[in-house]
Amino acid sequence: MDESDTGTDAGRDExxxxxxxxxxxxxxxxxxxxxxxxxxxxxxxxxxxxxATPLGETGDASPRLRAALxxxxxxxxxxxxxxxxxxxxxxxxxxGRVVSFYDQVESARIPALVESIASGETVLLxxxxxxxxxxxxxxxxxxxxxxxxxxxxxxxxPSAVTTALALSGLPVDRFCFDGFAPRKPGKxxxxxxxxxxxxxxxxxxxxxxxxxxxxxxAVAVLGPDRRAAVCREMTKTYEEVRRGTLGGLAAxxxxxxxxxxxxxxxxxxxxxxxxxxLVGEVERRVDGGARLKxxxxxxxxxxxxxxxxxxxxxxxxxx
Amino acid sequence: MDESDTGTDAGRDExxxxxxxxxxxxxxxxxxxxxxxxxxxxxxxxxxxxxATPLGETGDASPRLRAALxxxxxxxxxxxxxxxxxxxxxxxxxxGRVVSFYDQVESARIPALVESIASGETVLLxxxxxxxxxxxxxxxxxxxxxxxxxxxxxxxxPSAVTTALALSGLPVDRFCFDGFAPRKPGKxxxxxxxxxxxxxxxxxxxxxxxxxxxxxxAVAVLGPDRRAAVCREMTKTYEEVRRGTLGGLAAxxxxxxxxxxxxxxxxxxxxxxxxxxLVGEVERRVDGGARLKxxxxxxxxxxxxxxxxxxxxxxxxxx
Numbered sequence: 001m002d003e004s005d006t007g008t009d010a011g012r013d014e015x016x017x018x019x020x021x022x023x024x025x026x027x028x029x030x031x032x033x034x035x036x037x038x039x040x041x042x043x044x045x046x047x048x049x050x051x052a053t054p055l056g057e058t059g060d061a062s063p064r065l066r067a068a069l070x071x072x073x074x075x076x077x078x079x080x081x082x083x084x085x086x087x088x089x090x091x092x093x094x095x096g097r098v099v100s101f102y103d104q105v106e107s108a109r110i111p112a113l114v115e116s117i118a119s120g121e122t123v124l125l126x127x128x129x130x131x132x133x134x135x136x137x138x139x140x141x142x143x144x145x146x147x148x149x150x151x152x153x154x155x156x157x158p159s160a161v162t163t164a165l166a167l168s169g170l171p172v173d174r175f176c177f178d179g180f181a182p183r184k185p186g187k188x189x190x191x192x193x194x195x196x197x198x199x200x201x202x203x204x205x206x207x208x209x210x211x212x213x214x215x216x217x218a219v220a221v222l223g224p225d226r227r228a229a230v231c232r233e234m235t236k237t238y239e240e241v242r243r244g245t246l247g248g249l250a251a252x253x254x255x256x257x258x259x260x261x262x263x264x265x266x267x268x269x270x271x272x273x274x275x276x277x278l279v280g281e282v283e284r285r286v287d288g289g290a291r292l293k294x295x296x297x298x299x300x301x302x303x304x305x306x307x308x309x310x311x312x313x314x315x316x317x318x319x
Numbered sequence: 320m321d322e323s324d325t326g327t328d329a330g331r332d333e334x335x336x337x338x339x340x341x342x343x344x345x346x347x348x349x350x351x352x353x354x355x356x357x358x359x360x361x362x363x364x365x366x367x368x369x370x371a372t373p374l375g376e377t378g379d380a381s382p383r384l385r386a387a388l389x390x391x392x393x394x395x396x397x398x399x400x401x402x403x404x405x406x407x408x409x410x411x412x413x414x415g416r417v418v419s420f421y422d423q424v425e426s427a428r429i430p431a432l433v434e435s436i437a438s439g440e441t442v443l444l445x446x447x448x449x450x451x452x453x454x455x456x457x458x459x460x461x462x463x464x465x466x467x468x469x470x471x472x473x474x475x476x477p478s479a480v481t482t483a484l485a486l487s488g489l490p491v492d493r494f495c496f497d498g499f500a501p502r503k504p505g506k507x508x509x510x511x512x513x514x515x516x517x518x519x520x521x522x523x524x525x526x527x528x529x530x531x532x533x534x535x536x537a538v539a540v541l542g543p544d545r546r547a548a549v550c551r552e553m554t555k556t557y558e559e560v561r562r563g564t565l566g567g568l569a570a571x572x573x574x575x576x577x578x579x580x581x582x583x584x585x586x587x588x589x590x591x592x593x594x595x596x597l598v599g600e601v602e603r604r605v606d607g608g609a610r611l612k613x614x615x616x617x618x619x620x621x622x623x624x625x626x627x628x629x630x631x632x633x634x635x636x637x638x
Contacts, residue, residue, distance in 0.1 A: 050485045057383065060475055064378040131481040135492055142488045146562060154485045156379055156477035156554060162450040163475040166369045169461045173454055176495035176519055186620075193621040200495055235475060243465060273599070276636060280596030301505075302512040317595060317636045 046117035048145040049124045050138060052131040052157030055260075056236040058089045064155045066092050072124035074116050076101035076109070078137055082128050101125065106137050110144045117150045130159045135179045135205070160234060161203050164262035167241045168229035174200040174267065181206050181214050181263075188214060192221035195265060202265040208232075208257045215250035218265070222246060227266040233259040275305050275313035282314050365436035367464040368443045369457060371450040371476030374579075375555035377408045383474045385411050391443035393435050395420035395428070397456055401447050420444065425456050429463045436469045449478045454498045454524070479553060480522050483581035486560045487548035493519040493586065500525050500533050500582075507533060511540035514584060521584040527551075527576045534569035537584070541565060546585040552578040592622050594632035601633050 051068055054060040069075065069087050073096040077083035080100045087094050101109050113123050125132045125141060131154075132138035145152050165172040181204045182188045195202050206214050211230070218226075224247025232240045238259060242249055246265075278299050285295035292314065293307075300307035370387055373379040388394065388406050392415040396402035399419045406413050420428055432442050444451045444460060450473075451457035464471050484491040500523045501507045514521050525533050530549070537545075543566025551559045557578060561568055565584075597618050604614035611633065612626075619626035 052481070055475060059383040059386075060381045062379045062381050062476070064376065067378075131485050133485045133491060134481050134494070138485070139488070139490050139492070142485070146488045152486060152488065152560070153558065154482050154553070156374060156482040157381070158475035159478060159481045162371070162453050162478045162481060163473050166450050166452045166457070166461070166473045167471060169458070169465045169471065171458050172452060173458070174495075174497050175453070176493070178493050178519070190621050200497070234473070239472065241471070276602065277596065277599035279598070279636070280593045283593075283595060302509055313636075316638050317598070317632075319635050319638065 045151060046120045047122055047151040047153060048113075048117055048141065049122060049153050049155060050132045050142065051124055051126050051155040052159060053083075053086060053126050053129055055129045055158050055160055055163065055234050058086070060158050060235060061086070061090055062155065062157055065157060066090055068124050068155060069126075070095050071122070072096045073121035074099060074113065074123045076113060076123055076125045076141070078102050078127040078132075083126055096122075096124075101137055101141070103137055106140055110141055113141060114144050114148050114150070117145055118148060130161075131157070134159060134161065135177070158235070160205070160260075160262050163234050164203055164229070164231040164264050165201065167231050167234065168201070168264035169241075169243050170201055170227060170229060170264055170266045172201045172264070175203060176200045177203045179205060181210075183210065185213070185217060188217045189221050192218050195268070196222060197268050199267045199270055201267050204263055204265075206261045206263055208259055208261055211257050211261055211263075212250065212253040214263075215246060215253050219246045219250050222265075224248075224250075226268075229264045230257075231262045231264070232257065234262065273303050273305065275309045276317075278303055278305060278310055279313050279317045282310060283317075364470060365439045366441055366470040366472060367432075367436055367460065368441060368472050368474060369451045369461070370443055370445050370474035371478060372402075372405060372445050372448055374448045374477050374479055374482065374553050377405070379477050379554060380405070380409055381474065381476055384476060385409055387443050387474060388445075389414050390441070391415045392440035393418060393432065393442045395432060395442055395444045395460070397421050397446040397451075402445055415441075415443075420460070421456055425459055429460055432460060433463050433467050433469070436464055437467060449480075450476070453478060453480065454496070477554070479524070479579075479581050482553050483522055483548070483550045483583050484520065486550050486553065487520070487583035488560075488562050489520050489546060489548060489583055489585045491520045491583070494522060494583075495519045496522045498524060500529075502529065504532070504536060507536045508540050511537050514587070515541060516587050518586045518589055520586050523582055523584075525580045525582055527578055527580055530576050530580055530582075531569065531572040533582075534565060534572050538565045538569050541584075543567075543569075545587075548583045549576075550581045550583070551576065553581065592624065594624050594628045595636075597622055597624060597629055598632050598636045601629060602636075 049068055049072065051065050053065065069092045075083060075094055075096055075098045077098060078101060080098050099109065117123055125138055127136040130136065133142055142152055161177050165175055176198065182191050224245055226246045228246050228249055229241055229243045230249055242252055281299050282295045286292055296307045296310040296314065300310045368387055370384050372384065388411045394402060394413055394415055394417045396417060397420060399417050418428065436442055444457055446455040449455065452461055461471055480496050484494055495517065501510050543564055545565045547565050547568055548560055548562045549568055561571055600618050601614045605611055615626045615629040615633065619629045
């Protein structure tokens, strides 16, 4: 869940190694399941393996992750130093080539990685923490691998999103996740405005030095009474979860906060949309060829608003 | 991610054991980190530990989960048979009492579990698969534990939600999750209507025998061209991920599908809301005491619509 720029130099020189030795062309053996844990046995169909990594506690790494680190032909890592440190902490020797894979080099790296997979190799993709392609590099490599007709599998594991939801103590049977909150106050307030009527619990990340200003904006847009939780340093030594109202949390954060932060906001209490809110939706369907009465009936049913009331609102809006 | 009714009888007779022996009252020792892996050492402050469990592959269980199963004083399990089977597959002997904890008994179980924690015991909460309290029993126990002033920690791990997102090959830097799709066609269409303008990728669960009808409804409401992925039996022997358009996936599903299903829908292409859509929002702020011009400026800025255009739309709607 690091925001940017991690490992800017790490492993850059290793990039040429990807796919450099095209040994082990696929012999058409069908994908068997044990091989999803890593590159063994070589010569099989190549694949991309997305693996979740610990948020901070080595003991959260699964045996399949350990095996994959040891056995993959190529390890593509958001920050190669952090991945090497993780392997060392796990007592695992990385057997394959290690390649850096972060936002700024992502598109440049993809052709060679897909070629490695095409040649029968297993490419393991890991980020600094959590699940690749959820708020981290990865999606475009997955897409390119699929487009080239190769297999993609996943080693499930830690995610800051689900961990924060569980720790929040809030109802989270429905939730949404928006990555990092915008940095600029204007954009941040717009972001909170989109959550004003959001019925789902909402998770976002924030850097510690912006948390106070961010929660102040949340209070300004959503009011002080919305319930929320701030999760700090999850699974690490100084793990802390603060639960309360936005107003109370903003006051607490004003004193200064450190560490990696995930925020969970309770969903908004349900509010019915009024007929006036739905006029635009009806008009769009009419523009698309629907009869006005049909459009009113349809939108009314979808949104729980009377079709007569909606019809009147459209006529009023048309003047 | 089972839908309901799992383990209706399993472990019901074990419930009385919870908190029955109140030994190990807290001696005020501060929470230390190793103890978050399970109940050891006894006599420390009690706590609730939420632990994620594998989706189907034993090798996805972390060392901390294994330790917690062995060492917790009480294991509260959505289905005690499945949890005992998991422990057996991991070669772990559950040391503490095992108590069933599923939707129908949740509220009845909570007082005794909180009492166990109050008496200094560690209660481990696990569901059939994935992270407790995300689409599964758990939230109310977390809430009760926090309210009673006790500690809640989490052992991160597998989640069907993040695994499906990673496997989907879709842009998932923002996403939402809605649990199981509604069963009834009318409610299901309403559900898809709420996703029509949803910019985030969307994840939901569906039972295999309803998948074809569900995707037909998705096509009816969202059109055949929205991109999506159907993930089946994730991490299991017959794992399969189908990626394509809703229309293509509906045609595929019509032939019949088995296994546990997670669906990922691509987010909607951004569409600007028109001034007419926002009249209701402006009027609500006016009702709340804002001046009309201020409300137009504020809503206009939030939604990227000209305040003049919005002002005109309000006047037109007022007639």
